[in-house]
Amino acid sequence: MAKKISTKPGLPSKGRPTARDAATQKKLVGLADTVARNALAGKEPVIHVPTRSKSNTIWNKKRGILEIGDAKQERQLFNLNQAKQFMQTMIHASTIKDLIELQKTASLRSVFYKAKHTVAGTKENTFDTQDESDPILEDLEVSLGALREELHIFAENRGTLVGNLTVIDRGDEINARKQGSGGWGIPSIVEPDAIQFKKCEAKFVLHVEKGTVWNRFNEDRFWEKNNCILTHGAGQPPRGCRRLLQRLNQELGLPIICLLDCDPWGHYIYSVIKQGSISLAFESSRLAIPEAKFLGIRAKDYRELHLPEAARIDLSDNDIKRANEIAAYPWFEENRRWQSEIRQMLDNGFKMEVEALIGRGISFVTETYVPERLARKDWLE
Amino acid sequence: MAKKISTKPGLPSKGRPTARDAATQKKLVGLADTVARNALAGKEPVIHVPTRSKSNTIWNKKRGILEIGDAKQERQLFNLNQAKQFMQTMIHASTIKDLIELQKTASLRSVFYKAKHTVAGTKENTFDTQDESDPILEDLEVSLGALREELHIFAENRGTLVGNLTVIDRGDEINARKQGSGGWGIPSIVEPDAIQFKKCEAKFVLHVEKGTVWNRFNEDRFWEKNNCILTHGAGQPPRGCRRLLQRLNQELGLPIICLLDCDPWGHYIYSVIKQGSISLAFESSRLAIPEAKFLGIRAKDYRELHLPEAARIDLSDNDIKRANEIAAYPWFEENRRWQSEIRQMLDNGFKMEVEALIGRGISFVTETYVPERLARKDWLE
Numbered sequence: 002m003a004k005k006i007s008t009k010p011g012l013p014s015k016g017r018p019t020a021r022d023a024a025t026q027k028k029l030v031g032l033a034d035t036v037a038r039n040a041l042a043g044k045e046p047v048i049h050v051p052t053r054s055k056s057n058t059i060w061n062k063k064r065g066i067l068e069i070g071d072a073k074q075e076r077q078l079f080n081l082n083q084a085k086q087f088m089q090t091m092i093h094a095s096t097i098k099d100l101i102e103l104q105k106t107a108s109l110r111s112v113f114y115k116a117k118h119t120v121a122g123t124k125e126n127t128f129d130t131q132d133e134s135d136p137i138l139e140d141l142e143v144s145l146g147a148l149r150e151e152l153h154i155f156a157e158n159r160g161t162l163v164g165n166l167t168v169i170d171r172g173d174e175i176n177a178r179k180q181g182s183g184g185w186g187i188p189s190i191v192e193p194d195a196i197q198f199k200k201c202e203a204k205f206v207l208h209v210e211k212g213t214v215w216n217r218f219n220e221d222r223f224w225e226k227n228n229c230i231l232t233h234g235a236g237q238p239p240r241g242c243r244r245l246l247q248r249l250n251q252e253l254g255l256p257i258i259c260l261l262d263c264d265p266w267g268h269y270i271y272s273v274i275k276q277g278s279i280s281l282a283f284e285s286s287r288l289a290i291p292e293a294k295f296l297g298i299r300a301k302d303y304r305e306l307h308l309p310e311a312a313r314i315d316l317s318d319n320d321i322k323r324a325n326e327i328a329a330y331p332w333f334e335e336n337r338r339w340q341s342e343i344r345q346m347l348d349n350g351f352k353m354e355v356e357a358l359i360g361r362g363i364s365f366v367t368e369t370y371v372p373e374r375l376a377r378k379d380w381l382e
Numbered sequence: 383m384a385k386k387i388s389t390k391p392g393l394p395s396k397g398r399p400t401a402r403d404a405a406t407q408k409k410l411v412g413l414a415d416t417v418a419r420n421a422l423a424g425k426e427p428v429i430h431v432p433t434r435s436k437s438n439t440i441w442n443k444k445r446g447i448l449e450i451g452d453a454k455q456e457r458q459l460f461n462l463n464q465a466k467q468f469m470q471t472m473i474h475a476s477t478i479k480d481l482i483e484l485q486k487t488a489s490l491r492s493v494f495y496k497a498k499h500t501v502a503g504t505k506e507n508t509f510d511t512q513d514e515s516d517p518i519l520e521d522l523e524v525s526l527g528a529l530r531e532e533l534h535i536f537a538e539n540r541g542t543l544v545g546n547l548t549v550i551d552r553g554d555e556i557n558a559r560k561q562g563s564g565g566w567g568i569p570s571i572v573e574p575d576a577i578q579f580k581k582c583e584a585k586f587v588l589h590v591e592k593g594t595v596w597n598r599f600n601e602d603r604f605w606e607k608n609n610c611i612l613t614h615g616a617g618q619p620p621r622g623c624r625r626l627l628q629r630l631n632q633e634l635g636l637p638i639i640c641l642l643d644c645d646p647w648g649h650y651i652y653s654v655i656k657q658g659s660i661s662l663a664f665e666s667s668r669l670a671i672p673e674a675k676f677l678g679i680r681a682k683d684y685r686e687l688h689l690p691e692a693a694r695i696d697l698s699d700n701d702i703k704r705a706n707e708i709a710a711y712p713w714f715e716e717n718r719r720w721q722s723e724i725r726q727m728l729d730n731g732f733k734m735e736v737e738a739l740i741g742r743g744i745s746f747v748t749e750t751y752v753p754e755r756l757a758r759k760d761w762l763e
Contacts, residue, residue, distance in 0.1 A: 107598075108597065114693070114738050115740050117692035158597065169562075180551070181550075181553075181577075182552050183566050185562075186542050186565045217489070220487060354495075359496050363480075
């Protein structure tokens with residue numbers, strides 16, 4: 002049965018500012034006002050930036066996500082160590098205000114170029130490299146409590162989608178059932194005023210790690226036969242892809258089922274999709290999907306499926322180190338089934354990729370492996 | 383005026399084998415027959431593989447493309463140094479025959495997994511790593527005179543397209559005018575029996591280097607205002623993207639106009655799009671676009687457009703080395719305007735990225751730079 006979804010009156014990005022834009026603009030003006038008010042009152046201009054570090058990251062067991070703690074850093078104008086970053090923060094805030102007013106978006110690199118110049122009368126550059134610029138934008142995100150996407154800044158589009166879903170993308174209706182072999186590119190900005198879900202018959206999302214695996218599933222029309230949506234994120238999925246998966250989960254109630262490699266990298270990708278990451282802990286509530294499921298590849302598969310020896314890739318010393326680190330993450334540490342999964346991989350002494358299932362036939366993964374696991378709900382959570 | 387294109391009766395990939403498949407299958411069987419006939423006649427089984435090296439690459443000045451020469455290497459079964467590669471070639475040929483019969487495609491990695499096993503009664507593996515496997519597939523391409531795509535093998539999809547074009551992709555009609563901010567992902571396999579052009583009003587293709595630049599042009603609806611198709615290839619465009627551009631050029635007569643960075647990497651990308659590359663010289667006639675144009679960024683732009691100092695990135699020693707190597711390519715060496723372009727970049731002592739044009743305004747590149755250059759046909763060829 003097709004779900005009919007009442008969409009919010011989202012505007013294409015070139016329309017008048019949305020309510021969300023107005024709210025962001027208000028926050029930006031508030032930041033500038035605080036600085037100005039202090040200065041006019043003869044007080045030292047200071048801004049407070051929540052600390053983005055492992056020590057200020059909290060595991061919220063109840064919500065099942067990583068969150069940022071209360072620690073904040075002061076950024077003072079009249080402090081030799083902080084004056085430059087203070088200035089950088091103000092320059093970027095000003096660019097973002099312009100972007101919102103113009104109803105345009107810009108890439109991380111463009112924002113860096115926009116800001117980079119030699120300070121008049123000095124030989125000092127505002128920014129020397131983009132490595133200096135990107136963290137200042139993250140500072141603004143977390144200080145203002147506004148997603149990068151709400152600041153009108155995008156990264157590279159990455160990841161692809163097909164399946165039983167109709168999406169409105171900046172006013173264009175995308176029928177994801179008719180996207181051929183190419184698929185619809187998942188945009189970097191997928192907030193509700195840009196992207197709305199119009200019609201969805203799908204019962205779940207199958208998220209795979211790599212584009213080449215996605216090709217196999219799309220060619221076999223897995224999403225049609227199994228009434229789902231098929232996505233990949235080209236490795237560690239970027240923010241746009243994670244946010245879209247979260248919206249599909251929260252707004253349409255679709256389970257997110259992940260098919261990733263049986264190796265520490267696959268486990269880490271799952272961990273980030275599910276609980277969030279330390280570096281973006283301040284955005285977990287808009288990115289993390291605590292309900293996400295890990296369907297495979299499982300360490301038991303080698304024996305259970307009589308896979309050929311070719312499926313085995315020896316674990317390196319670094320793999321073993323990473324596996325132990327991941328096993329010690331609080332959200333895995335308390336999970337007996339995950340502890341056993343990682344232990345079994347370490348006992349095997351080898352990792353396995355999804356592609357290795359070709360040892361059982363070209364379409365074994367789409368016609369047998371995934372359908373059987375789904376039918377008996379054989380996954381890790 | 384919209385061009386109506388009579389499409390060939392292309393089949394979705396899951397239909398019965400196409401004429402192209404039948405031809406490829408015949409070549410594969412021919413290869414096997416030769417080996418079998420020799421063996422049965424008591425002669426040594428040998429295959430001949432055209433040599434893919436710089437020394438066997440010829441610059442065809444008249445056609446304006448790189449071509450592979452006549453040099454061939456023997457691959458003998460009864461030669462200790464060649465027996466393994468002989469076996470590897472036969473294993474992959476057999477997998478490809480299966481793929482075509484099943485009407486399926488497989489990724490480079492899957493084909494490696496399919497072939498990898500321990501030879502019965504020995505401790506020897508057929509393949510140890512994918513690095514051994516991919517060149518054997520290229521050997522088969524060039525020996526059989528069949529594109530990798532014709533061998534039913536794909537790489538990662540990469541690159542995106544929007545614009546005034548309707549495409550049929552494995553039977554699905556894709557309206558590239560209605561692809562939102564995400565765009566249609568350019569598939570890895572874009573041969574005529576998979577992808578047909580249905581309707582095209584566009585007068586040219588603007589091909590940009592990066593996805594983030596593509597986003598700027600798409601957000602400003604450049605393709606709509608300038609009646610074109612907008613593509614990117616995520617850096618050096620993969621084969622699927624290059625082949626699609628070539629088909630748009632040859633079948634629809636659209637000029638391919640490239641907007642790339644003013645640096646040796648941008649010049650090299652242009653060179654590959656235009657003339658082909660040494661490693662894929664055997665496929666130039668199906669990939670290269672001798673008519674492709676280089677619109678910018680140009681070395682003169684810094685002064686001509688009064689760009690801010692921020693636009694400059696100092697050339698590294700390696701950049702200078704690469705620039706001189708590229709200037710010595712025969713197709714650039716004989717081109718006075720290109721010699722002057724590279725010289726000017728070296729004299730400047732700096733490179734420039736497309737994103738740096740933001741120094742003149744967020745949409746300067748889409749509203750002023752490209753339209754003005756197009757109007758006065760200010761490009762390099």
